[in-house]
Amino acid sequence: MQSRRVLSISRVLNRLMLYLAAIFIALYILIPIYLIAVLALSPREVISQYPKPFIPQDLTLDTMRFFLNSYGILDSVKNSILVAMITLLIALIIGAPAGYALARYIFPAKDTYRLMVLTTRAFPVVILSIPLITTYIRWGIDDTVSGVAFMHTAMALPTTILVTSSIFIAVSKDLEEAAMTMGCSRFEAFRRVALPLALPGLAASAIFTFVLSWNEVFAAAILTVRNQTLPARLIVQLNQSPLHFRFAGGFFILIPAIIFMFFVRRYLFSLWGIKLK
């Protein structure tokens, strides 16, 4: 009896510590985001105040409008979207079949392959940057939208492959086999049964790729000079810009990531085997 009570107290304590840690980490990330959001939506005078108000006084879109109308920003937004779309498409076209194969087939060195897929991310882009640029220049794809998209595809593929494989694992193999016993070829069984069932997950994976490309700074910055994506432009401009421009830029680049991540978190968790109801 005694030992059981002690056990349950230590368990409660464990839980408490866990939640405290979780709250701390969440606040650590959320407070800066909140401040950026508040200040990006405040008038210019408020932004230069010190100390800055924690609770917004009068909200305005002037700051955001100023940012979007600045020279080159809209162009780079356009580039960013283009790069992200191309990345998303290529990553899905290459990654989803690989994920499907990992989910359905047993083949030699399958585990090694899975590991190799991950290790491609073990090399920081910083180390690769010089050979990357020289290669790009030699191929003539430096400073192009598609060049950045190729790089982003390479960075996104590991997650695309692993996420799509977990999506296809969730679609029972029996379903495809049942379709095959009723007159479907392998491909038809995939198209009529597995694909529709995997579609929400594939969409989530695509959105994740989009966000990854949208947020990526380093490769985009070193590979482009004039055709910059938004993060690449901001990293150059922000240090020389007025405070309100920085907040607006920071906020603008955050929005899609936050919105999309909220919708696709379920699928990203499933990559680690956690199931949300």
Added chain:
Amino acid sequence: MAEIRIENVRKEFGKVIAVKDVNLEIPDGEYIVLLGPSGCGKTTLLRCIAGLEQVDAGRVFFDGKDITDLPVRRRPISMVFQSYAVFPHMKVFDNIAFGLRMQRKPSDEVKKRVQSSSEMLHIEDLLDRYPAQLSGGQRQRVAVARAIAYDAEVLLMDEPLSNLDALLRLEMRAELKRLLNNLGTTVVYVTHDQVEALSLGNRIAVMRQGEFLQVDTPIRVYDFPAAHFVGSFIGNPPMNFLAAQVVENATALLVEGATLPIKPDLSAALKQGEQKVVWLGIRSENIEPQSFASNDVLPARVIVVEPLGSHNLITVRLGETVVKVNAHPDLELQMEQEIWLKLNISKVRLMDKESGNAIG
């Protein structure tokens, strides 16, 4: 509506031989059950017939036509999966119509066939629902209706009832039997449940480690198991096995000190062999417990008495062996009570002690 012939079919998964060069002929319209413990290769063999697995050796024939190299979709089969494999993104109607639409049947025929097969399984009111809105039993009915609507020549069923609860399984079993008898389709049915096998099959093929041990009618498999394993796998409780010594001229057996005469045909078979000790197999219902000693009876001690309504299942110790016996419910028995067992000699089955194969 097809005769199936399996010739020397072999299937390996790496080092494991799942199906070991088996031969089987299934006449047109037969309902055959592949029965065995998990991992015995029964599902693999079924999948080889379906074409979902490529055989490593051997041929499969439908109506004398070699279909070994045909892809799944060209084989005249339909299949019910253990998991039902009902398509979750389609309504029940579209599930049942799926195969018919793949065959490009005109839509009024599709409608008619869906209607008739859903009526056969009493799910005609559910056609508008999604599988997620159905219970497990209803989903299972959809799976069967879908397989029947496809109107294949061979119906393959992979443990279709194993995910149902006990009561539903009983109900569905009887319904399946009635339904499939009426259809006259050739059915290959896989199960690990011996009761299901006995109740459904025209014939049962008992499998172990990728091989057939016995292929025969349910009654023969039950009464005359061809091997020790078959007797101990089929029946509830399984067959009892006692070590028995063969006496000099093989006219009788010595069991736990008692001498039991045996039938002349068994005696003749024993004379041919060289066995000194054999397994004596006998089912619990063929042993009569009595409270007094007499000729040719074996003394035993009661360990457990389980009243089952129609009879009492008693567990007794006979020497070193534990034996299950059916007793009349009126027979009053106490724990540790000494009783005598009278074996019905005509129902005795003898097995070789080494190979486990039946003698005679």
